[in-house]
Amino acid sequence: xxxxxxxxxxxxxxxxxxxxxxxxxxxxxxxxxxxxxxxxxxxxxxxxxxxxxxxxxxxxxxxxxxxxxxxxxxxxxxxxxxxxxxxxxxxxxxxxxxxxxxxxxxxxxxxxxxxxxxxxxxxxxxxxxxxxxxxxxxxxxxxxxxxxxxxxxxxxxxxxxxxxxxxxxxxxxxxxxxxxxxxxxxxxxxxxxxxxxxxxxxxxxxxxxxxxxxxxxxxxxxxxxxxxxxxxxxxxxxxxxxxxxxxxxxxxxxxxxxxxxxxxxxxxxxxxxxxxxxxxxxxxxxxxxxxxxxxxxxxxxxxxxxxxxxxxxxxxxxxxxxxxxxxxxxxxxxxxxxxxxxxxxxxxxxxxxxxxxxxxxxxxxxxxxxxxxxxxxxxxxxxxxxxxxxxxxxxxxxxxxxxxxxxxxxxxxx
Ligand code: 17E
Ligand code: FE2
Numbered sequence: 211x212x213x214x215x216x217x218x219x220x221x222x223x224x225x226x227x228x229x230x231x232x233x234x235x236x237x238x239x240x241x242x243x244x245x246x247x248x249x250x251x252x253x254x255x256x257x258x259x260x261x262x263x264x265x266x267x268x269x270x271x272x273x274x275x276x277x278x279x280x281x282x283x284x285x286x287x288x289x290x291x292x293x294x295x296x297x298x299x300x301x302x303x304x305x306x307x308x309x310x311x312x313x314x315x316x317x318x319x320x321x322x323x324x325x326x327x328x329x330x331x332x333x334x335x336x337x338x339x340x341x342x343x344x345x346x347x348x349x350x351x352x353x354x355x356x357x358x359x360x361x362x363x364x365x366x367x368x369x370x371x372x373x374x375x376x377x378x379x380x381x382x383x384x385x386x387x388x389x390x391x392x393x394x395x396x397x398x399x400x401x402x403x404x405x406x407x408x409x410x411x412x413x414x415x416x417x418x419x420x421x422x423x424x425x426x427x428x429x430x431x432x433x434x435x436x437x438x439x440x441x442x443x444x445x446x447x448x449x450x451x452x453x454x455x456x457x458x459x460x461x462x463x464x465x466x467x468x469x470x471x472x473x474x475x476x477x478x479x480x481x482x483x484x485x486x487x488x489x490x491x492x493x494x495x496x497x498x499x500x501x502x503x504x505x506x507x508x509x510x511x512x513x514x515x516x517x518x519x520x521x522x523x524x525x526x527x528x529x530x531x532x533x534x535x536x537x538x539x540x541x542x543x544x545x546x547x548x549x550x551x552x553x554x555x556x557x558x559x560x561x562x563x564x565x566x567x568x569x570x571x572x573x574x575x576x577x578x579x580x581x582x583x584x585x586x587x588x589x590x591x592x593x594x595x596x597x598x599x600x601x602x603x604x605x606x607x608x609x610x611x612x613x614x615x616x617x618x619x620x621x622x623x624x
Contacts, residue, residue: 211581211608213252214244216259217589218575219556227259229581232607237577252603258586258594260556261575262323262604263533264563267418267451267479267517269360270310270327270345271301271338276522286491287423290525291362291392297524298333306341313521314345316531318352318612321584321601325353326418326567328360328387331378332368343382352611356567358418360387365405366398372405379413386410388419390431391455399431407438410447416568417448418479422455425489425500429455433467436474445475449566451517453478453502454485464503468510477566478512480504481519482540484526504544505551515563516540533559538595552592581608587616 213227224243228236246253275297276282282289310327317325329342339359346355359378365371365388379386388406390399403419410417417439422429432453439448456464480502489500507514516536521529537559541547546555564573571579585603588594604612 211250211252211605212248213254213259213583213585214246215240215256216254216585217256219258219260219591224256225259227575227583229605229608232581234575234577234579234581234583237575252585254585257589257602258591259575260584260586261560261564261573262582262584262606263321263559263601264324264515264567264569264573265317265322265517265533266326266449266515266563266566267481267519268313268317268325268327269329269520269523270313270325271306271329271342272297272523272525273313273521274309274523276524276527281527282524284491285487287488287525290488290523293524294330294362298330298338301333301337303337303341306338307345310342310345311349313531314349314352316521318604319614320530320532320534321604321612322531322533323353323582323604323606323611324564324567324569324573326356326358326385328358328418328420329378329383330362331359331374331383332361332363332371334370334374336378336381339378339381339383351606354569354572356384356416357382358385358387359383360420361389361402364389364393364398365402367392367394375406375409379409379415383415385416385418386413387417388421389423390419390434391422391424391426391429392420400434403431403434403438407435407442407444411442411444417444418451419449421450421453423452423485423488424455425458425492425498426455427458427460432456433470436467436470436476439476440470440474446477447568448474449477449479451479452481452485454489454500456502457489457498457500468506471507471512472510476512478502478507478514479517479566480514480540480544481517481536482543483528483536484519486539486543487526499543501543504540505546513562513565514558515566516558517563534594534599534601538598541595552595553590555591555595582606
């Protein structure tokens with residue numbers, strides 16, 4: 211299969227992309243627009259062709275459970291955790307698989323082909339983890355799925371938390387998670403981070419910690435995670451998700467913190483729609499936005515990307531799989547609608563996220579890499595955001611995975 215009349219990010223002019231089997235075999239500059247001739251030729255119509263979108267942070271085990279059995283009435287993270295504990299007691303193998311599959315279909319419909327999901331392992335039955343390990347295998351034709359062993363109710367504060375984490379990794383989780391700000395004491399938060407970094411180092415797993423997901427400016431576990439990553443030289447394999455307390459840190463502390471963060475080389479994930487909804491809940495006015503310092507992390511040359519976090523779960527009642535919606539919201543909330551940010555906005559849901567997931571040469575529009583790519587509805591990043599553009603075609607392993615016909619508008623004369 212070939213794609214003609216493709217615009218590529220960061221390259222002038224039009225290109226033809228050739229695929230052979232499941233690999234990209236050639237990317238050739240075109241002197242002028244071409245007419246499609248072969249049946250196996252797709253016309254990008256001078257719009258962008260990119261590598262697939264990446265979902266770096268979602269909870270596929272909790273998806274599509276909002277209101278079951280109770281709604282989160284306060285809108286706080288903490289009530290979300292309480293409501294989820296009620297739903298978790300009802301989780302079954304089949305229920306988890308069918309909700310995860312429905313959600314994966316939504317992600318696929320929106321051009322996502324790489325996903326990192328957190329799975330709650332503070333459940334001695336491991337019902338959700340067993341289900342998601344099967345989904346990981348059964349969905350390979352749709353997405354590449356990384357599973358995080360996520361201790362929703364704590365490693366130190368939950369009964370047998372350390373053993374559950376160790377077992378989850380032995381069962382096949384790819385990534386070690388954590389939730390230090392939710393542990394009962396500061397000390398438990400610190401020891402939980404040391405424990406999870408030991409576990410990851412010993413087993414070769416990646417690390418992705420829910421870190422400082424609270425407006426509490428005293429929540430300072432990011433410094434612990436970054437220092438552990440720096441000393442062990444594991445930074446590129448480590449991700450700090452949320453870090454929303456950074457939005458409440460004072461500038462003097464944050465200035466010092468940034469030196470460590472840069473040395474550590476860790477990655478960051480922000481979930482802007484989730485955080486604008488869950489945080490600021492204990493404020494009157496002025497009311498905090500409750501996000502991490504996305505623009506500042508980016509400006510400092512560190513790696514940050516956006517994720518959806520939730521789709522219709524105890525923490526967030528909306529969501530439809532469309533990560534472009536998250537990107538648009540995030541750019542607004544983070545004061546990133548400046549010209550230069552708009553020029554490279556798609557980095558936040560493509561290349562930056564692929565780096566977070568450590569996809570290496572399994573990702574990217576380059577000859578020899580997997581023939582996974584998207585045709586978008588606009589010619590550049592700025593226009594994709596402005597026009598609320600869509601993914602028109604998703605190709606995986608050199609074959610069509612999804613095609614969308616955009617809505618037609620008819621105007622009638624007066
Ligand atoms: N669990 C958590 O601790 N934080 C979140 N944002 C979600 C689940 C969605
Ligand atoms: Fe999360």
